[in-house]
Amino acid sequence: MLPDGARLAAREINAWRGDRHILRDVSFDVRSGEFLKITGPNGVGKTTLLRVVCGLLPAESGEVSWRDRPVQGASDEFHAEMAYLGHLNSLKADLTARENLRFLAGLRQALSDSDVDAALDRVGILSRGDLPARSLSAGQKRRLALARLLLSGAALWILDEPVTNLDTAGIALVEDLIREHVERGGLALAAAHQRLLDDAPMLRRLELQ
Amino acid sequence: MLPDGARLAAREINAWRGDRHILRDVSFDVRSGEFLKITGPNGVGKTTLLRVVCGLLPAESGEVSWRDRPVQGASDEFHAEMAYLGHLNSLKADLTARENLRFLAGLRQALSDSDVDAALDRVGILSRGDLPARSLSAGQKRRLALARLLLSGAALWILDEPVTNLDTAGIALVEDLIREHVERGGLALAAAHQRLLDDAPMLRRLELQ
Amino acid sequence: MWTWFHKFASPPHAYRLLGRLAPWLGWPALGLILLATWWGLVKAPADYQQGDAFRILYVHAPSAWMSMFIYVVMAVAAAVGLIWRIKLAHAAAAASAPIGASFTFLALATGSIWGKPMWGTWWVWDARLTSELILLFLYLGYMALRSSFDDPQRADRASAVLAIVGVINVPIIHYSVEWWTTLHQPASVTKIDKPSIHIEMLIPLFIMIVGFQLYYGWALSRRLRGEILQRERNATWLTKTA
Amino acid sequence: MTGRASVGAAAGLVFRRDLTLAWRRWDEVAQPLIFYVVVTTLFPLATTPDLNQLRTISGGVVWVAALLASLLALEALFRSDVEDGTMEQWVMTGQPLGWLLLAKVASHWVLTGLPLVVMSPIVGTALGLPFAAWGTLMLSLLLGTATLSVLGGIGAALTVGVRRGSVLLSLLVLPLAMPLLIFGSRAVGLVMDGESPSGPLQLLAAIFFLSLSLGPVAMSAAIRISVES
């Protein structure tokens, strides 16, 4: 069970990329037990928004707050409670699937071998655990990146098109993972083009344009 | 109008990755005016098959033939007539969208500036033509990779999950592009997890398992 | 106080203020530099040891000091910009670098011109000379790093880190003559208690320094205006001014 | 999952990860060492085979070769981690980034600096360096390459996001490395003249600790800028 009452809020975020004003006064608010789906056409600024929330991009104005405290000054505390899955899978091609998890998820949580195996099993690539990430198929790589989320122990998941390259079973898996996480008291944000938990009660939507 | 009567055939392809026998006696046959959709769960070997067809991976046994001649010994002629869009977009992050097209598609076809602009316009990123590829959004990068196909002048398109990262309009665009290409007498092969021209008359299917 | 500071640092205000300031710095700078040159070359007595060759001191020492001074200004501005996120401070650091590099080059050039008669060679690999050369490379590296970024905000912060790290070199330049036995002149003017140099030679030296400082102020305000224009090219106040 | 990983454990993981990766790609890791050996063994061939003349400059030659060899490997230090998205994950672990980066630099030093130090007596002897100077050469190189790794880490962190970073990197790092070279080769020179090398060695040690205290802060500031995109 995750600590309760967490809340992520963004207030009137404005952000520029180069000389384009991408985000104009974007606000949202997600609480423990909710899943926010961010939609919008290619290039509208979904990734930009998620990266601003993560603190990977500076906003021109506006504020992101976590547990009612601005993220700005306290980013280590915030980062310890969140996990980000971007367009990139953040895998080292020369390390095996197991090593990838141990060396990246292990930076956050003390992990035993059985934790790692359990996560690999959950995402359906346990049998590929000792292959270098370079040899995994595109969908298997994405699954490995999802396994990292499972091991992060984070209350807040920030997902950028999580179902990229996944097959039908993979999409169902992502939906299950998000549902379980949110029902356990977690929060999740995801940018997506496809259907994703579209009929679930915990869904909230943010449409960028 | 493309030269007619082209035919791509694969006969009893067997391929290994490491110590796994991935493709077992896979055969197919596509003719001018047809579109072959390859489906199957993650890791089943769709990418492997496409790369074998391209000559990027050696098959253990079996034969790929183009215009009824084995591809093996005549790969330059074959390559001159085909275009491959892989999981990677093959873009240089530091070059602008325009330069990327000019320097990569230009290796195959003599291109004028207006050709490049027309292709960018067709995929909907003309206004981003002078941004470095690094600054494009994930979907815009994929669209740029599609523009390369348009400029390749190839009769055979080999597409590995072409709709990755695309929004709804982008998926419709890919469908239109494939349809037009095939109706012009071209051939197309695509691996895909989503619906793609599923009700079109030119569709043929290959399910790997 | 804080609000006043932010108002001052706001681009439109700074732009106008710098425009008004520039002539008040430029003309006095020119006057003082000419005066000091005349005084140093004509009026001041020849050195009993070095003859007339020493007169290059009036350019050499002030430009050497300026090269270090400007680096410190640059590093402080960069630190202010980094910590309090003030864009104007970053702009000031960026605008200072080429001026500082020019003074460094001048110090190196006059030094080696002076070195030929004094030491019989243009250049030796001595600690002060080497560390001054490193200063030039630091300026060049700073400018090269800046221009390698497309995004001015990222360029600001990356180059600020470099400027701050490189500031260690300044005390090394200054104390090099004490820490190592070198050919170069030990501190004679900057000794706090009693300068070991004739007062007749000191006056034009000080005039020259003030002149150089004013020149720096003038050049800085001009470059800074350019920087502001460049950065704010989309802003509304500018389109109104123009 | 037995709770949050400690800073030490996280830094240890980073260190071990880089050793593992290097083991997989040891041809890349071997490059600087090969360069070092080739340059120093070829130096007499390129200049003069006269050992008496070589001896006077042997310390300096070994030092320059070590400096350049370290530089050779620095450029790629953070590049692949930034490009494949690993670095942005490190920024968001909630662990102090400076320590993770320092651990990475440490493993880089173990892989490239340490072999140079170990090889230096052999290489030096080939250039006529007397036995008496071995200890000083190794000690000065130990301090020097370690400092260089930290300074180079700062430079690499700054330039990882820019085009043609390699040349820019050497432009930034070489000026900072010059004092190391001067003190290092002076220490060897002193001991060959029968004098005590402790002065320059102490200065090297001082610079090392200075860079060690500055390094993590500067590197993490630079990396945060580089992952913004």
Place this chain on the structure above:
Amino acid sequence: MTGRASVGAAAGLVFRRDLTLAWRRWDEVAQPLIFYVVVTTLFPLATTPDLNQLRTISGGVVWVAALLASLLALEALFRSDVEDGTMEQWVMTGQPLGWLLLAKVASHWVLTGLPLVVMSPIVGTALGLPFAAWGTLMLSLLLGTATLSVLGGIGAALTVGVRRGSVLLSLLVLPLAMPLLIFGSRAVGLVMDGESPSGPLQLLAAIFFLSLSLGPVAMSAAIRISVES
């Protein structure tokens, strides 16, 4: 679209693409020069400021610096193109791959080798190299850096893949560079002693043409292996 691009046009595009990637800004053009100057200033710093003593080794020093500069940038020559998928597209253009790769190596040489050649008299003079040796130094460097680019290209193509066998081969390329260094510096040495440098220069030219004829075939074979994955 006015029809199929010729081989020459394709090779020209590759060449121009790499220049475009590198020459976005003036400072990027200047950087190799500055780098070279900095590297050669390190030698007198570390060894001896005495010009008479430096003079005897000046040719060798310039040559070693050139070797380093070529190596520094070569390692990454094909890596980014292989990793972002550009190389597999090149394999499938239907154009002869060897020519495209040779064009890439040529642009690399223009960016790193040529500036070294142009700067060498100035740098050499700072090290006491007499005016009479300028021509020989430049000619030997011209041939030497060009050969190094081709040889290094082969090495880079071999090492870019993950295959283990590549390591052995990369170890073979560096030794191939040794004769260049030896002949190059011997040519400079000969002319400084007032003798004719034509012997070593002819050898350099022979090695250059040999590598030029071998290069495209070897590189394209190696690249085809490394894109298989």
